[in-house]
Amino acid sequence: MAKFFALTIIVIAIASAIPILRHTWPEPPDISVHGHLIDEQMSETMAEAGISFLAAQFILAIFIWKFSNRPKDAKIAKFPGGAKGLVIAAFLLVGTEVLALGIFGTKAWASIYFTPPAANAMPIQVQAGQFAFYFRYPGADGKFGPLHAALINESNENFFGLDQTNDQDSKDDIVTAEMAIPVNREIFLLMHAKDVGHSFYVPELRVQQDFVPGLDLSIHFTATKIGRYEIVCTQLCGLGHYNMKAYLSVYSQEDFDNWLKKQAALQ
């Protein structure tokens, strides 16, 4: 039984590694400027974690195989180096790994969160509410009008609570149910939560950020590939959470301009 157990551990370890090595269910392809930093971090971590995983499982299996069912008088031997050696090994191996991942990992994080948006980044506001995302473009004046929570009215399609009669800046704001952006143009995304916690996740963009009711947060990113992607909510927000999504279209500049014009006409 011991030898069979050892073999089972090895088979399970190898079987677990195969889908990773063969990219059977791969990460969605990266369409962002900063994503490669995350992907590199991911690959390094996968290599280190993978080696640690396989090594630990294999050695566990080998020791189970070798040291079970020994005769009653077999001599008890000490692992070379004893506890001291293992403690030193853990500090050195894991410590370096940890420092490397931690320190090099700050680069990817800093490039996203500690770098301010470019001066010409295009501002778009996204509002998350049970159970839809709505988007607002500032229009020709480049300014977002103020939000009035008391004016929010879904049946009138006043999703943001705009007072387009009295607020000058709101008059040309463009509200849409889909997000569109031009390719290779930095986007400055202002995030507003209408009711409870939500999150903005586009795997291909390598972006995930929670909305926080009471806090207006922002992120910035640049898409590098034309296409149509899904924005999904990842923060449990109620019964419609699974279905809370919107489409993100990345267009050429020309196609985006046409799209925005069409949206403006629909207001």
Next chain:
Amino acid sequence: MHDVSAHAAQHHAPPQGFIRKHVFSLDHKVIGKQYYALALVAVFVGMVLSWIMRLHLGWTNLAIPGLHLLSKNGAPGDIMTPEYYLQLMTMHGTIMVFFVLTTAPFAAFGNFFLPIQVGAEDMPFPRFNMMSFWVTFVAFLVLVSSFFVGDGPTLGGWTQYAPLNAVGSVGGPGEGLGVVLWAASIAIFCIGQLLGSLNFITTTLDLRVKGMSLMRLPLTAWAWFITSCMGLTAFAVLMPACILVILDHVAGTSFFVPSNLVINDQLQPHSGGSTLLWQHLFWFFGHPEVYIAIVPGMGIVSHILITNMRRPLLSHRVIIGCMAAIGILSYMVYGHHMFVSGMNPFSSLAFSFPTLVITIPATIIVLIWIGSLYGSRLRINTASLFALGFISMFVSGGVSGFFLAQPSIDIMLHATYFVVGHFHMVMAVAAIFGIFAATYFWFPKMTGRMMNETWGKVHFWLSFVGAYCIFMPFHYLGIAGNVRRYQAFVNEYLQPLIPVHKFITIAAIATGIAQFIFLYNLIHSRFWGKPAPDNPWEATSLEWSTPTPPPFDNFGGKLPVVYHDPYQYGVQSSTGDYVMQASSEQVVTEHEEK
């Protein structure tokens, strides 16, 4: 510390009558068994909930026979509504984390064996101890009652994030009374845990018998002691957090709700609250909680492996130091649950460093376990199989932590099935394997009968292979971007992953059915198992020095004296290759803790 009066403080007369003996018992052993029974009921409830969830995830429009009987509105025509899925999911998580993983390894086995392992007749506050169980039991009833009230249990997940947890029934089904019952149940649970921790800490520090220095305590005793210190501080924060949530519901406060929120076109009557405050309070408790769930298992695995390897671990003190280091570090890492929460991104980096560093003591413990196997005389039985299985599971679950500890990678993996795979393997399955190992190991002492080894091994094989089949694929789903807490997968990019979910569901149901083999073995052996000798495993610690099962005062009025450290194996004595802690026999030993 060892004088007679300290013992007299917890000396009580033999119990009389059925109620005192079996219901409102002051005996730590009965209380331990009561906790075990509660955890057993809870784990089967939690498991059945997971089956229903998994059936729905694999086959979303499946009519599950009888489901309409469980809930008034949750499953018309036996087809689960989206809200009911979330409600079942919330209850699954809450029941499992609190009433199984915190209860069985710590409260059940700890209550039964800690006093015996230190050489005491009972804990110093038997009435508080009795209260701790019944308070926990009431907490369970309050939680389960939410199934049967109004529009059902809360649907906000076991993490109950704000402001959904505080806005009331406008937030969705179960978000009114369901949340209040959840928070009340957990607040009551906290009280039970605090009473328990009080007993565990004082037992360990004050009731050790003559010769039982701290370094001579078995590793299980150290694990329970460290866990109870964590419990004291962690539950002390969760309880007021739950009270604040209840106040937001019933007293018009707004601890967790800011102003200007609009739900169903209605401006919500709250202002001044902080959404993130809940997350800080909850995770300050929540991260130590997961170590509360696993540290007793580490002690149990150490204890069982040593007995079955016939040698002590390479270092007793290093294991103690690492468990303590994990306990202390566990308070510094909680923000890794909040990397993309909207918290200051600099804080995310700050939390990621201790999160990566906590890998070091965990790795040392695993390396010492594996290194101690080298050159040992390993015995394979059901208990040692589950202990070894724990190591395999803990490694598998632990390495996925490398990914989640880094904020940049967490951008991709947060709130995906990668996280769900990680915590199920490293905490849930590993801890459950620890519970199984402890059961097969200590059942003979607790009941006077042996469990059936053949059925035990069948249970092990099905559980070990089954658990890997269920939870390893979760990691692949997460890498592919499969978001968690979805009741159905409607997004285009998720469609190719649905066959993986079907595979997982089948594995989950098969593995679940295998647990009935354990249940049958447990019940059958309790009444008809082979009679057990006092020391069936040829083990050394004090619990094996008592009669079987131990009498109400554990040692029959004659407290032992401790002459040896807890793991003198590989020696030559009159009993064989080991000498018991309470044996006055002097033998040649390699090393003795004093």
